[in-house]
């Protein structure tokens with residue numbers, strides 16, 4: 001099959017389409033014929049070698065953590081899904097004609113495959129972040145980095161769960177944030193004062209989805225370090241805040257909730273741009289610039 005691989009730590013130019021053996025579904029997994037695969041910032045960081053000291057890559061390495069497609073193999077012990085079902089989910093090496101998923105959910109019938117390809121990481125991470133921070137209905141949540149993939153999902157899920165949401169993004173994206181249901185503000189210095197104007201009642205929970213080094217300020221804004229959570233800033237625990245690096249124990253549950261919210265019209269995912277597999281290097285380069293609105297997706301078939 002065709003798959004994208006890289007053989008050394010460097011820029012996106014090292015991504016190559018190669019012919020390799022197809023993977024097969026092991027116990028607890030499914031294999032899909034991939035239609036679309038999401039692009040995530042962790043991929044360019046891993047490829048550039050930023051994580052090599054604690055997460056070394058075995059070369060040659062595949063690319064892609066999530067995707068959507070048609071199930072064509074069901075691993076031992078898997079129930080509730082059959083060959084021919086359309087699913088989205090997470091695995092490894094999803095930028096390929098076939099990929100193995102470790103967890104998944106049924107794709108809503110009205111969800112296009114390009115949206116489904118980028119739906120798993122954003123929605124699971126958003127739900128995990130809100131849950132770990134203990135965000136509840138009636139509370140006010142500050143979401144820093146609200147216009148990216150995870151942020152866009154987090155804003156809408158928090159709104160669907162009955163929270164008031166303040167989101168940060170550059171000014172040009174404030175209409176986008178309003179459409180998602182957030183009260184927008186910029187991420188320039190002086191965030192605490194602007195947030196106070198938008199939420200005189202105070203902020204209960206703050207999520208750092210951008211990693212801009214603002215954990216102490218977020219603790220000041222909430223007044224409670226335990227209700228500040230980052231998905232990017234490894235130093236968060238040094239300040240008493242939480243850091244969550246990986247999916248939770250029941251990611252399928254999060255994906256099922258996200259699929260349900262999509263079907264109810266409460267959770268949408270804007271795909272900023274789709275790229276054919278042959279242009280995967282361009283997709284990763286754009287992701288690395290750090291200003292994607294919603295999600296970038298690579299289409300495979």
Ligand SMILES: NC(=O)c1ccc[n+]([C@@H]2O[C@H](COP(=O)([O-])OP(=O)(O)OC[C@H]3O[C@@H](n4cnc5c(N)ncnc54)[C@H](OP(=O)(O)O)[C@@H]3O)[C@@H](O)[C@H]2O)c1
Nearest residue numbers: 041042145147148149150169170187210212231245291292
């Ligand atoms: N720990 C985990 O489980 C986990 C899971 C998924 C992702 N992540 C990490 O979480 C981060 C977000 O992921 P993503 O997929 O949402 O990324 P993304 O889609 O690439 O995020 C891009 C967005 O970040 C915004 N942004 C850039 N600098 C900002 C700042 N200083 N303050 C606020 N917003 C800013 C941009 O808005 P503007 O264009 O307006 O600047 C843009 O809309 C990445 O670093 C990723 O690696 C972690």
